Amino acid sequence: MSKSTISARRLLIDAFTYAKPVYFPMLAFFAPTLLITLILPTIASPSASFLMQLIDVILVTPFITGASIFYAHQNLTHRGATVPESLQAAAEKTFQLSLLIVLLFVFLIPAFLLIVPGIYLSIRWSFVFYAVMIEGYSASDALSRSWKLTEGHWWLIFRAALLFTLALIIPVFLLALIIFAIIGSELPGLFEFIGGFVGFLIGPLVSIYYVLLFMSLVNMAMGDDEG
Numbered sequence: 001m002s003k004s005t006i007s008a009r010r011l012l013i014d015a016f017t018y019a020k021p022v023y024f025p026m027l028a029f030f031a032p033t034l035l036i037t038l039i040l041p042t043i044a045s046p047s048a049s050f051l052m053q054l055i056d057v058i059l060v061t062p063f064i065t066g067a068s069i070f071y072a073h074q075n076l077t078h079r080g081a082t083v084p085e086s087l088q089a090a091a092e093k094t095f096q097l098s099l100l101i102v103l104l105f106v107f108l109i110p111a112f113l114l115i116v117p118g119i120y121l122s123i124r125w126s127f128v129f130y131a132v133m134i135e136g137y138s139a140s141d142a143l144s145r146s147w148k149l150t151e152g153h154w155w156l157i158f159r160a161a162l163l164f165t166l167a168l169i170i171p172v173f174l175l176a177l178i179i180f181a182i183i184g185s186e187l188p189g190l191f192e193f194i195g196g197f198v199g200f201l202i203g204p205l206v207s208i209y210y211v212l213l214f215m216s217l218v219n220m221a222m223g224d225d226e227g
Contacts, residue, residue, distance in 0.1 A: 006153075006216045008160035012167055015209040022075050026204035028083050029068040032060050033203075037196025062097035062129070066090035068207040069133040076211060089133065096132050099139040104128070123157050124150050130214040149217045157213070164209055172198050 019026075036056050043049045067083075067090035074081035081089075090097065104125065112118030124147050131142035131149075150157055173195075 006156055006160065006213065006220070008156075008163040011160060011209060011212050011216070012163060014212055015164075015205055018076055018212070019205055019208050022072065022208070023204050025083055026068055026071060026207065027200065029064045029071065029086070029207075030200045030203035032064060034196050034200040036060065037193060037199075041193075058098050058101055059094070062101050063090050063094060064203075065129050065207075066093055066097045066133045068203065069130055069211060072204075072207045072211045073130075073134050073215075076208070076215070093132055096139045096142075097129065100128050100132065100142060103139060103143065120154070123154055123161070126150065126157060126161070126210070127214050127217070130211065134211075134214065149214075149221055153217065153220070157217075160213055164206075168202060168205060172202060 033056065036052065040049060040052060043052060067086045070089045071081050071083065071086035074086070108118055108121055108125075111121050125143060127146040127149055128139070128142040131137040131145040132139065135145065137145050
């Protein structure tokens with residue numbers, strides 16, 4: 001049995017270090033989400049707004065997530081990949097990525113009604129997109145792959161996710177809330193814009209951090225198999 005483990009603090013430091021040369025190119029992947037955030041408040045029709053959000057959730061978000069994962073992994077492993085090559089790689093997996101979103105909604109929404117099961121399952125299936133884009137699994141097999149990789153490491157992954165949230169996401173959103181509190185009442189739709197802009201800015205770091213975490217889990221699984 002492998003005795004290797006994962007340092008969430010080390011992962012966070014590495015994520016910022018590795019992000020330096022690829023951060024700005026990776027922003028291109030998250031531009032569509034920011035654009036949709038800007039467009040939504042201008043849509044008067046509720047049905048059209050709902051359709052736009054559905055397209056974002058089912059198609060756009062899985063696609064850009066897959067492309068950013070591929071780009072981050074290829075560059076972290078020194079294989080290199082351009083933004084167009086990463087978009088092409090995600091395009092080839094569009095059906096699997098969208099199917100994953102549907103499957104996760106089907107399983108997780110009922111689980112989150114009970115809160116604890118939802119949190120548990122969300123951690124166990126944290127790496128389904130990574131299994132598809134990095135290892136070439138199908139959507140259904142990616143669920144099993146993520147489940148296997150996270151077996152015995154739930155608390156470790158939870159702590160890693162919590163550290164990342166506390167260190168980066170929460171402070172940024174608190175700043176966004178302060179800005180909204182000061183000038184939000186004067187500018188309709190500002191809160192949605194700030195949320196979208198924050199997601200745009202931290203998107204590359206999220207991808208890099210979780211690719212590093214995924215790679216660490218894969219290495220640990222290989223060590224366990226060899227042991």
